[in-house]
Amino acid sequence: MVDNLRSLIQTLMFVFWTYGGRAGVNLGYSVPCFSCPYVSGCAGHCYLMALQGQWSLAFLFSGLLSYKSFKVVLYFLLFVLLAILLSKLWCGWVCPFGTLQDWLAQLRKRLRIRETEFSWKTRERLKPVKYVLLALLITTPLLITFAGLHRDFYLLFCQICPAKPIMPLFVGETRNLALDYTNTITLTFSVLSLTIAAVTLVGSFFKDRFFCLFCPMLPLIQMSKKISFIRFEKKGHTCLGCGNCQRMCPVDIRDVHLEKREKNVMSEDCMLCLRCIESCPEDSALTVKFFNYNIFSSSRRYVAKNYQQGKSANG
Template identity: 55%
Template structure:
């Protein structure tokens, strides 16, 4: 079975569990390293970013302006996030994240319709990627501003309020209310306008560009903090690389470091989502490897490349 089919099955299973699992008693907690939105009624667990904003960095609670007793429960959720990020690394992004799976579905629809993907210049890509650090700063700094500088509570869990998953994912639970505007005051109105606009841009952008939102996702740098501790390894044998550039061309995250790397060793960058597209497109044996506890999960091979290429050509000629 092609690894793409395995990944699709994992994505479908994860989407169902994380979106509807709560309806059958599944509760995976508040520390998932993926965009499982708590605004979805009956979800099976949700994103660590909301918990991080509620508790605040160093255990500061934005809503009461005091240092809170972190306690065993809060510490436990921090540890669960860290351990989860260490064990599965970017598999959370490319295989488990329900919002990421939705973005892949939109891209798949575009491909079925025969519409070509929009390509950004490297200048534009370079300009876009730092946005995730701006979002991360919002997540970490706004709770401090609320706690100590009296910032309005309207900005509580600000990132969640503007996150495109907030209005989009509840649709799968039959809830479209998040696409409405909030008129309580000027700040809530502006936040809701930003939220709806960002969601609309994400939907359209994700149809025309693979993993459009993932380029600015603040979860990527958080997970990457634990990369050196993870048993997941994405390794390149640079000596066997022919320099064809296939890995760069097929990457949904527009990563070129894998292609440019001239030394043997780890090549999993901060933006990598471990989708394995580059490994599948590599025509050389053993050049790219995905490993777990030093055991090979997938290895690039000429036979696999030819098999996949023949299937692609066959579909094109049908």
Template identity: 30%
Template sequence: MFGTQINLSVVRKLVQLGMFIFMVYGASIVGFYAADKISNALPALACAYDAETADYCTLIPFQHQMGHRVGRVIAAGGDVLQAFVPFFITLITFLGMFVLLNKAFCGWVCPLGFFQEVVTMFGQKLGLNKTESLDESLVKRIRPIKWIMLSVLVFGLPILSGIGFVSHDLGDPFCKICPSRILTTLATGSSDQLYVDTSTPTFMTLSIIGDFIFGLMIALALTIRQPFCRICPMLALHAVFKKIGLVRLIKNGKPRCEKCGLCAKACPMDIREIHTDMEHSNVLFADCTLCGRCVEFCPDKDVLQMKYAMFPIISADPQYFKRRKKAQTTWEKVNLFGRYCNQTNKSER
């Protein structure tokens, strides 16, 4: 499918770069106002706080609808239909887009996901030792956090704030700690969202957590792949609807798979089940971002396939695998302190 120099990862990086530019600076194309935005329910973290964004992440309307509509109707009564109609409109809009690309919104569109990948590349070029895979036990402990983020920060606290159980300051708690808010506004040259807010204890706590997570994410991303993606509530929201998406990841397991495991090593989200699961053909797991690296690094013909509906986008292929592995080795050899790193690697051996 691809030429000798171009591979899926290169194509994906180019798409991600284009989407980053469009999502972060695209207001000059789509228009400035909220009414101009593409969907107001994008299945990726393009931030509404960015004055130049082309579209809004769906998590912001969800939080507002929980707080301003659903929570208030629960507390004071009123028209249930009116409380839920905006939520359903947002959900249907989200699903309308989500069905087209499925979880690939994470791996191909999300500005924050791309930023983390760039930071990891930067770390590698600085000669920092990359953590190839996190410990399995650590991965298992991290996985539930995204569900907690979704249920507590996106739905739970906003509803409770609408009911009046908690402060109104907790109306959009996920946005207050989301690193994409800080990243995308800084990318447009504005430091408006980089702050510690001393107006109330709640705002102060949230702003400190948000800033801390942003700094932590950058440091972790230098050596660990996709640190924030692993706890992102959008990943959890995608997981709920992953079966309706048109992009799918298919496995036709063979006995050789048990001894191989290259797909799991290639996975930036450390999904070892891609390797170990021999029962299911659908291997689109909850943490998958549909980046396609597992397919690229599978050495056996057609064992892993990424498909759009029934049409294959890319299938595992021994020849492609060899080229891809060679390209990866060449890429990783190039860094700013090449000689030093080679010597270090030799001495470590």
């Protein structure tokens, strides 16, 4: 099953990002997933840190041909290239923080605890949060440079990101669990960081991919939708509207089910877990492609085979 393959790749990617640096791997500062820079020996840094620390007009004003400006553009272009290459596979197959959330969800299922459901109204209300966070990422360096904002606001998102106190635990580091009493700002951020981390862990246990609802990386990767090598396509005329894709989606996306005209149905919150394709009973109604090559397509035979296997496993 595709889900088993995905779980295996996720585990391998988790080990790679968390410990790869100890083997000399360093993929730089443009990684389109939450490979946390606060993990000693990580294999690469989440691009959101570079976006906050360097994607600032202040660097551009210092000289378009300056070394700092060159690094800003280079990191951005590398991020775009990686996003074009794998698109949302970064979210569903590669991101170590996403994998951790999936492990918590699997634990909940093993304990036979029902998942918390969000209404569509609630989901719509939560949707702008990721854009607010993205705006803070970009504007905070400008406010520090031009408006005199205190420098302790530097790397604002990283300071409150739940990955900061959580991910270093996997390499035995606990220093980010301590409160920073340097001043009121640092104390506030450290309290916020621990609070958000606790809410994220609990939320991810009860709700699949809870933090991904708020992740500012999603809209950044989504910018590459039109030119990405990865395409998620639907043949609207073959869809019978059974709704399997919507029911199986871990992040409750209904766009794939409802869309009848748009061929590319890669929505912003999609993480390309491919469960919708696994559950679709119509041949080639849903397909993921790399360039023009089919990677995986929906199949009536595939659904029937999985149903029989599930029936046999359940006795």
